[in-house]
Amino acid sequence: MLSDRDFFVLPPHEGMVDYVAVFGNANPVYIEIGSGKGEFISQYPTLYPDANFLGFEVREKRIRNILKKLDPSRNPNVRLMVELVDEGIRERLPAESVEGVFIQHPDPWPKRRHHRRRLIQPVFLEALAYILKKGGFVQISTDHAEYATWIEREFAQCPLFKPVFSETIQNSPHLENHVVTWFEEEQRRQGYEPQFMFYHKV
Numbered sequence: 001m002l003s004d005r006d007f008f009v010l011p012p013h014e015g016m017v018d019y020v021a022v023f024g025n026a027n028p029v030y031i032e033i034g035s036g037k038g039e040f041i042s043q044y045p046t047l048y049p050d051a052n053f054l055g056f057e058v059r060e061k062r063i064r065n066i067l068k069k070l071d072p073s074r075n076p077n078v079r080l081m082v083e084l085v086d087e088g089i090r091e092r093l094p095a096e097s098v099e100g101v102f103i104q105h106p107d108p109w110p111k112r113r114h115h116r117r118r119l120i121q122p123v124f125l126e127a128l129a130y131i132l133k134k135g136g137f138v139q140i141s142t143d144h145a146e147y148a149t150w151i152e153r154e155f156a157q158c159p160l161f162k163p164v165f166s167e168t169i170q171n172s173p174h175l176e177n178h179v180v181t182w183f184e185e186e187q188r189r190q191g192y193e194p195q196f197m198f199y200h201k202v
């Protein structure tokens with residue numbers, strides 16, 4: 001039923017993504033990690049037709065949800081990768097090839113014994129810095145106050161990134177055209193405010 005949209009999903013393969021082969025052009029590339037139900041990846045790229053967007057999502061069911069929101073004529077600059085992002089991202093995307101990284105509401109893994117499953121870890125930040133262009137950005141939002149503090153600390157210990165604001169944790173997004181995701185909306189309804197962090201690769 002969705003076969004006219006199958007091309008959005010990159011077939012599983014090993015090795016580096018070839019952007020020109022995938023998008024048919026050499027426009028700047030942005031990535032989203034954890035695309036969830038697809039609000040960001042279906043809406044934001046429509047505002048930036050001269051850029052390409054790769055959305056990573058590990059759960060197949062979520063990918064099916066995202067595909068329902070994508071439209072071949074409105075979203076020619078979007079592709080999805082069904083995979084778990086970790087420090088192995090440096091074997092998938094070329095060095096210094098990414099302009100910006102969006103991470104909205106990464107799983108907070110609140111239990112202490114699960115903290116090692118958190119996405120934001122020293123080796124992962126090194127890998128992000130590796131794929132980002134100099135001056136490239138990472139924008140993260142979370143409504144989990146303790147994870148926000150964790151993220152702030154991990155970045156502070158990584159000399160490859162600099163926060164854009166001296167007050168690292170902000171209560172509004174730095175970039176224009178913020179897309180409110182399903183998760184953000186749900187959490188707001190329950191009284192949790194998102195917090196935003198914005199970093200540049202040095």
Ligand SMILES: C[S@@+](CC[C@H](N)C(=O)[O-])C[C@H]1O[C@@H](n2cnc3c(N)ncnc32)[C@H](O)[C@@H]1O
Nearest residue numbers: 034035036057058059084085104105181182183
């Ligand atoms: C809490 S949800 C947030 C989804 C969406 N960003 C939003 O704000 O509504 C986290 C999403 O990230 C996906 N995810 C978690 N860790 C991931 C990883 N390492 N790589 C790719 N996707 C991941 C999960 O499957 C889930 O869809």
